[in-house]
Amino acid sequence: MSHARQHGRDHWPIRQYKRGVHHTWSPRARAVAHWAAGTPALSVLIVFLVVFVDLVGGTGKVWLPLLAAGPALAAATSGPAGVLGVGLLASLLGAAIGARHGMAAPELAVVLAALVxxxxxxxxxxxxxGRRERVLAAVRSVAETAQHALLKPVPETVGPFQAAVHYSAAAAEARIGGDLYALIPTPHGVRMIVGDVRGKGLPAVGTAALVLGVFREAAYDEPDLLDVVCRIERSLARNLGHDDFVTAVVAGYPESGRLEVVNCGHAPPLLVRGAEVVPVDPDHPAPPLGLRALSGESPGLQVVPFTEGDQLLFYTDGVTEARDAGREFYPLAEGLARHLCDEPARTLAALHQELLDHVGGRLHDDAALLLLRKPVPAAGAADAGGLALTGSPVVLPLTAQPEPGVGGAFDDREGAA
Structure with missing residues (x-):
């Protein structure tokens, strides 16, 4: 992890993320690797090691019971045929060693019976x-299909945006969790949602499916983004328990240069504009979805200018609350500044890898990242692109208010009017 450089304030240079080099295997090499993986080579080696000890030291009779380690180990690495083959080999060699040392028939029979x-x-x-592995593979296949139906893959280009998503479920075997996202083009512009369901497991997955289903319908039907949020709220009020809720950021791009954001108790998105990374803190904080009836507060609409070269990162708390061995949280804003580039997929790949390195290889909570970029037109790429990609982004603390020159960008609906 690179360190910050102090020049009056923190500047984080952009570091291009290098693609991994993929080694191409020939069909013959893949076949050999597949055969080696399924062959009980270590088990056979153990069997022949006992024979070697007998031939060299003449003490194979003492070590003869260790021949049973061959088929025992093969049971954990090979199929039934491989185990039987190793067992047969061990029995034949055990009989040969016993005969070579003149073992009594009853004693040799006991050893061979143990091997068999x-x-x-x-x-x-x-x-x-093998049966359990096939069942697990089938379950994982179903879970992956359910995830693709629930969290549909995001194309590289959606409307006027470049886009990328990276999702990691805490339950790695299930490949699905309680975080949610959607990015869809509608008659009212591109609309998106990123959220986090309280809890984990199947109940959280069910709630996420409910939220996404309502959002996809309302995003097409409702011209006003606040009405989309209200429809989700009404649906959750009918279906959730008293202690359940969903934090979410809902955004829309109704016209060029104008991004609408509604934040319902979620972490603020990070806006990258020129040389700055700024949290889009809500002007009117609102409770999470499903809790409006308890608080009586309604969410407000922010209008954020979003022009060529700007980028916006949505995320869930599984990213910002990830801790390392020293219990330090992952610094997402600094990480974004380090890995920012003109390809959202590469940026998120680098961020996710750094996040895994930070926590030691495995996340303990669901984590979702969604990055949007408004590309610079080809005619102006030489001038405008340099501002967005070659500068050193300045990271403002997540709790800090934007500077006067930046704060005017985050006006609510009344201010914009």
Whole structure:
């Protein structure tokens, strides 16, 4: 992780994210690798190691029971046929070693019986393991299909924007969680939502599906963005429990240069404009979706100028609340400034990798990142692009208010009027 450089205030240079180099395997190499992965090579090696000890030291009779380790290990790495093969090999070599040392027939029979028993038990365990793996693969396939239906992939270009999404579920095997996002073109402009459902597991997934379903319908039907939020609120009020809620940011781009934002108890998006990374703090803080009846407060609409070269990052608290071994939170604003580039997908890939490095390899909460960029027109790329991509973004603290020159960008509906 790079360090900040102090020049009166924090400046974070843009560091281009390099794509990984993918090694291309030939069909023969892939076939050999597949065969090696499914072959009980280590188990066979253990069996031959016992034989080698006998041939070199003449003490194979003492180590003869260790031949059972071969089929036992094969049960954890190979299929039933591989376990039977290793068991048969161990039994034949065990019989040969016993005969070579003149073992008594009853003693040799006990050793061989133990080898056969271990081999048969390992075969059964291997068959059961294979069955569980197939069931798990089927469940993961269903979960992945459900995720694609619930959290539809975002194309690289949506309306006038470049876009990218990165989502990680805390339950890695399930591949789905309680964070939600959607980015859709509508007759009223591009609209989007990023949210976080209270709780985890299947109940959170059900609530996320409810929110996304209502949003996708309302985003097409309602010309006013606040009406979209109200429809989601009414639906949640009918279906959620008293302690359930959803934090969310709903945004829309009804006309060129004008971005509308409604924040319902969610973390503020980060706006990148020229050389600054600024949190879009709500002018009128509102409670999360599902709690309006308890507070009596209604959300307000902010109008944020959003022009060529600007970028806006939406995220969930699984990103900002991720801690390292020293219990330090991940500094998202600084990370965004470090990895910012003109390709949102590359920016998010670098951010996610740095986030994983920060927490030590595994997230303990669902995490979603959605990045929008208004591309610079080709005719003005030489002049305007340099401002957006070659400067050193200045990171303002998430709790700080924007400077006077920037604060005027975040006006609510009344101010804009």
């Amino acid at each position: 028993t271990v081999a048969l038990a390992g075969t059964l365990a291997s068959a059961l393991r």
